Amino acid sequence: MFRQSSALICPFCEASAAYRIRPPQWQSTRSAATLHKRRPSRMNLSPNVARGPPQTEVSGKPIRKSRNSPFGGMNQTEPPRPGYGIKNPISASEQKRAGRFAKDKPDKDGKEPMKALKMQRALASVSYEARGRVKQTLQDLDSFEQFDLLPVLKESVSTQALGGMIDVSPTPVQRVAIPALLGTEDGKRRKRKEGLAEGEKKEMQQFLLAAETGSGKTLAYVLPILDALKRAEKAEAETERTLAAQQQAQPHTTNNRLFDLEVEPPPVPGLNAGRPRAIILLPTSELVAQVGALLKSLSHTVKFKSAMLSTAFTSTVIRSRLFHPGGVDVVVSTPHLLSSITESDPNVLSRVTHLVIDEADSLLDRSFSPITSSIIDRATPSLQQLILCSATIPRSLDTYLQKRFPAVKRLVTPNLHAIPRRVQLSVVDIDKLPFQGNRDLACAQTIYDIGKEGPEEVAAGEGEREGGKEKKIVVFVNEREKASELTGFLRGKGIDAMALSRDSEERGQTEVLAEFTGASIGATARRLQQGRLEAASSLQQVKPAPMTGLQRLLAPSTPAPGPISSRSLPGVKVLVTTDLGSRGIDTILVRHVVLYDVPHTSIDFIHRLGRVGRMGRRGRGVVLVGKGDRKDVVAEVRGGMFRGVALI
Numbered sequence: 001m002f003r004q005s006s007a008l009i010c011p012f013c014e015a016s017a018a019y020r021i022r023p024p025q026w027q028s029t030r031s032a033a034t035l036h037k038r039r040p041s042r043m044n045l046s047p048n049v050a051r052g053p054p055q056t057e058v059s060g061k062p063i064r065k066s067r068n069s070p071f072g073g074m075n076q077t078e079p080p081r082p083g084y085g086i087k088n089p090i091s092a093s094e095q096k097r098a099g100r101f102a103k104d105k106p107d108k109d110g111k112e113p114m115k116a117l118k119m120q121r122a123l124a125s126v127s128y129e130a131r132g133r134v135k136q137t138l139q140d141l142d143s144f145e146q147f148d149l150l151p152v153l154k155e156s157v158s159t160q161a162l163g164g165m166i167d168v169s170p171t172p173v174q175r176v177a178i179p180a181l182l183g184t185e186d187g188k189r190r191k192r193k194e195g196l197a198e199g200e201k202k203e204m205q206q207f208l209l210a211a212e213t214g215s216g217k218t219l220a221y222v223l224p225i226l227d228a229l230k231r232a233e234k235a236e237a238e239t240e241r242t243l244a245a246q247q248q249a250q251p252h253t254t255n256n257r258l259f260d261l262e263v264e265p266p267p268v269p270g271l272n273a274g275r276p277r278a279i280i281l282l283p284t285s286e287l288v289a290q291v292g293a294l295l296k297s298l299s300h301t302v303k304f305k306s307a308m309l310s311t312a313f314t315s316t317v318i319r320s321r322l323f324h325p326g327g328v329d330v331v332v333s334t335p336h337l338l339s340s341i342t343e344s345d346p347n348v349l350s351r352v353t354h355l356v357i358d359e360a361d362s363l364l365d366r367s368f369s370p371i372t373s374s375i376i377d378r379a380t381p382s383l384q385q386l387i388l389c390s391a392t393i394p395r396s397l398d399t400y401l402q403k404r405f406p407a408v409k410r411l412v413t414p415n416l417h418a419i420p421r422r423v424q425l426s427v428v429d430i431d432k433l434p435f436q437g438n439r440d441l442a443c444a445q446t447i448y449d450i451g452k453e454g455p456e457e458v459a460a461g462e463g464e465r466e467g468g469k470e471k472k473i474v475v476f477v478n479e480r481e482k483a484s485e486l487t488g489f490l491r492g493k494g495i496d497a498m499a500l501s502r503d504s505e506e507r508g509q510t511e512v513l514a515e516f517t518g519a520s521i522g523a524t525a526r527r528l529q530q531g532r533l534e535a536a537s538s539l540q541q542v543k544p545a546p547m548t549g550l551q552r553l554l555a556p557s558t559p560a561p562g563p564i565s566s567r568s569l570p571g572v573k574v575l576v577t578t579d580l581g582s583r584g585i586d587t588i589l590v591r592h593v594v595l596y597d598v599p600h601t602s603i604d605f606i607h608r609l610g611r612v613g614r615m616g617r618r619g620r621g622v623v624l625v626g627k628g629d630r631k632d633v634v635a636e637v638r639g640g641m642f643r644g645v646a647l648i
């Protein structure tokens, strides 16, 4: 369908390769100038990239683009060299030990693929055979209509959950997870056992839902849970009606009442307050706001009550939401907050049938695990489904599951642990000129390079919805102290940068993030504002007295980014963040991430680069590497991304 034409090299800019391939109708009807204005993104890979740069007219020499820039190593036709020209910093004994796990064959140069990543042993492996099997089962599912969901839920997917998107089809994780969670994998709905024999233990289903970042995992578990809640609600109402009818039909006398079975009285209004039937746990209040917003939008049509609990709200607001007299069906919270609530009121977990541990790789790691596990334990007596959801399966999680939940059903998508090929990763060597080891400067220059590049490609209709053509860049740092320091530096260089870390003011975080998550700009800001208004009205807070000079000095050092210098970079907004901003945040507006530090593991690479390339979008990552950095790891990640294989 596409034809090659050398006449279509754009005379207005130096990047020519991407314009050489065009559909035939473009060649005949449009001038080169029109093509330049309307060109698709430079990220359309052309098979001609290997031909090298064009020759200049004057010198006849090729135009050389510096490789030490965000666009330096792009459009390569061969995977980057492993080792990246440095000595392997891992000892011989470590290499020998790792050899036991090396199942992959050496490549054609005799080098073992992903050797450095294997040393880190961060991710559990999923065999390509298993991935292939899943791929085959997904082929026939291409519409939400094919799922055994309640009609109102199917309608609400596009109108409520996906903001009016038309022609929606389920993503791979939704195709894998929805039938499994509904219990309709074989096409028929399995009936849950109602009564239990004496001594029989109620079976709790356990699922691990693992899929690549930005692939719609939230909707994959939310839809089946809401379906189960609505069906249970309907069944309960029917049972009550039948019992009431039976009672009315039976002529009761004082004598035969002695032998009647005890009938549960109808529920008293307010009895379900503080006793949700589903709980979704997330690691941060930003994610609570994100998932809470999705539930809120679905609740308008599906009719259920949800409560968002996080430290962004005052205790009065939290209490009034959870113990609302109208009852609550779904609670979204962080484990710490829920745990402290359940300590004072254990009944909160007494009716939970569905428990979701989202971002399970974080919530079941060493720091969160004790608290998350204790919530699981306390909810277990009433639980019907425990759903763990994650973008990665670290080895630690794998081991935990084997010990704690050996019967867990793993719902894994074929592309798990692979960073999509539509995301490109380039490397900037900070030790080379002009940076000479100055990482801050390299970061600022990278942002300038991205900002100065042509306008961002925005799909039709996305412009207005996603905040216009302003470029949003996320910079990841490893240490949280660095976030505010770097923000100050970038602002000094005229870049509109904001910091987001645990040091940032809790309330401001959601607002800052809203600028990068697009679809939820209005909703998140409104919810935050609403939370504040509720907090203000319930507490009738008085404005705090202005701080004295000494108080100001002693106040915690929240980011004081300072003014933006006069050398400004218009149309670019930068968010400097730590791992806090890398988990689960749906940054659909972001096309570029800068990895200021080399991430510690492949897990961090997946999460951080996962902020771009979400739901089929394209994206770029730029990693800054210096003397002490694991260049071999970076090279292997790039190689894996180039080949489209899973990281290990």
Ligand SMILES: Nc1ncnc2c1ncn2[C@@H]1O[C@H](COP(=O)(O)OP(=O)(O)OP(=O)(O)O)[C@@H](O)[C@H]1O
Binding pocket: 161, 162, 168, 169, 170, 171, 174, 211, 212, 213, 214, 215, 216, 217, 218, 219, 390, 391, 519, 583, 584, 585, 586, 588, 610, 614, 615
């Ligand atoms: N079937 C679908 N079609 C189109 N867009 C979808 C579909 N399902 C979900 N989305 C959108 O995809 C985006 C990413 O969804 P979500 O945040 O659930 O991803 P995720 O897999 O949980 O990501 P992460 O691993 O980073 O947490 C959201 O903007 C959501 O609205």
